[in-house]
Amino acid sequence: MTELDITEVARRSGVPASTLRFYEEKGLIASVGRRGLRRLFDPDVLERLALIALGRAAGFSLDEIARVFAPGRRPSIDRKMLAAQAEKLDRKIHELSAMRDSLRHAASCPHPNHLDCPTFRRLLQGAVSGGRSARRKRAPRS
Template identity: 35%
Template structure:
């Protein structure tokens, strides 16, 4: 049964600031869910607003849609997620954000050297080959004599 507080797709779009086409896309990916009226119109629980906000924030800080889908798959769709549910997602994403921030800091710290060098050598580049894995395989992007950093 559809309650009076369920939202139409237009209301959900207006309140979330997300286009109706994006909401339909999210639904096809299992990020949000709707019920259908007898006339086949979508109706959404108000709790979908939280899920949409989380999707938007997660995308804005660099999480992929696949990462978001994976995490939200563990949250209840038919009721409002509990604080414990959200805390679990937050702890997981905190670790992921820490790793992303380390990569961003490394990029920030090494970017001018790589741009100055111009080669982005797979042999020495700390951005693309931080553990020198490709060098072990004998691969590199540019011959070392053309690299000013080597």
């Protein structure tokens, strides 16, 4: 397959040309030349962009994703990093599930005033204590 210009890469990947230029600046992708003013890319850039999109969707930063792409070789994905991110996602899923359940309760609560509902009050207390414990668990800023 022949080289793809930036417009074609943007069309096929769904990634705007401005983002492709930014990714190139960050070292995540590399153009292989130019046709006039347009950057040219090897077709395997589409696979790399798919990996970047997957990493972003999983919550990895661009700097973390960049470490996966060592120059001149295939991506090397750190399995410990993946496991740690999966743990973070599990915690976030748990938090979001609890929030969803709280909202559903509040939406269907039979009490005329939410503050009269013992379940809603328990949810409020959990939100306050959960917020405090989350603040305590954060690493100190340097």
